[in-house]
């Protein structure tokens with residue numbers, strides 16, 4: 001299918017003339033939002049109209065802007081299915097800004113009264129918070145910078161600065177719609193924005209607290225990084241060069257709390273978004289059952305030499321491990337209304353096993369220090385406290401510790417990408433036993449509060465002893 005969302009059927013107008021005006025600024029224009037939010041917004045406008053064009057902002061690198069410029073910001077979204085790719089052109093971006101090149105242009109775009117919503121996918125670490133507590137990390141270099149200078153560099157800094165500009169101009173705040181995999185993500189970002197704003201101007205913080213809206217969301221679509229081979233394949237299929245196509249599964253789910261400033265938003269229901277009063281049940285289920293097992297399979301699968309999640313699931317030992325993990329996780333999750341957790345787990349199994357999706361274990365393994373609290377540690381803590389089975393989750397955590405120690409089972413270095421990578425590697429280095437490695441890593445209070453560390457030390461050390469002496473595959477095989 002090759003459709004142009006938001007364009008007349010004859011496709012005669014130039015894209016620039018046909019596009020709706022901007023109503024959304026998006027911070028963190030990675031592949032995920034282009035494969036997910038942009039598609040929903042395109043569908044919402046195709047169904048019900050509205051000026052919900054998007055200005056994308058890259059907070060770091062110019063690569064996406066440079067790749068999209070030649071196509072006037074449109075790109076191909078590719079749904080990957082075993083029976084073949086489905087292609088669609090997405091034309092909802094009106095511009096792409098690169099924040100470090102021109103922070104003032106970003107603030108101006110966000111402060112524009114026509115902009116009603118600022119969406120974010122800045123990844124877990126982009127919120128500059130303490131993953132264990134959810135509080136703003138005042139020692140984070142970007143937050144220190146934003147407290148010292150007028151023009152920000154962090155995502156919370158941009159939100160506060162742009163909200164301040166709107167406050168001064170007498171313009172209503174935009175709705176902040178975070179789309180990152182964090183627990184109670186709207187509440188979290190609201191807390192961070194208020195904390196930062198209060199340090200800059202308490203009156204601004206009061207205004208944001210009363211007028212601002214920060215709906216929480218649950219987002220779900222597996223989106224592996226686009227490779228050079230993907231770019232070449234899509235060019236052959238379409239006959240058009242697209243330097244930045246996005247690759248994703250056909251499945252997609254977005255649940256959003258219906259809490260927008262003045263109720264102003266695109267017709268998201270028309271695009272299939274579940275508008276809910278409270279997203280906690282959806283978010284809890286997804287973070288624990290999907291992201292928790294994704295991370296577990298990423299660390300254990302990588303150490304066992306599997307390149308992708310589909311390769312990992314094709315290994316029967318790991319397919320059984322995934323099922324054992326779901327059995328451990330399910331007792332900690334309250335299903336959203338009319339959802340069967342067993343059916344949800346079965347669907348996840350099929351999504352992971354999809355051979356058309358080459359989602360690298362190494363990609364998912366990134367930033368574990370920021371991901372594990374909401375993905376695995378809560379579940380593990382609850383199971384241990386209740387005396388329930390937790391062997392699979394202990395193996396997952398021990399596999400992460402093995403992974404961040406920086407050497408794989410064949411003695412090869414691992415390219416660990418994590419804001420705490422150096423600290424974790426140094427803590428693991430020079431320890432005598434696997435149990436010592438576990439104790440050393442559990443001392444990182446940004447991830448493990450002291451009482452959690454005490455609870456985890458014994459059971460995780462046991463799992464680590466097995467991984468270090470028998471290898472991860474044999475250890476996983478022993479989890480039932």
Ligand code: CS2
Nearest residue numbers: 219220221222223291294364
């Ligand atoms: C993955 C997620 O990279 C990761 O950490 O677990 O990006 C995952 O693919 C998405 O959350 C699926 O919705």
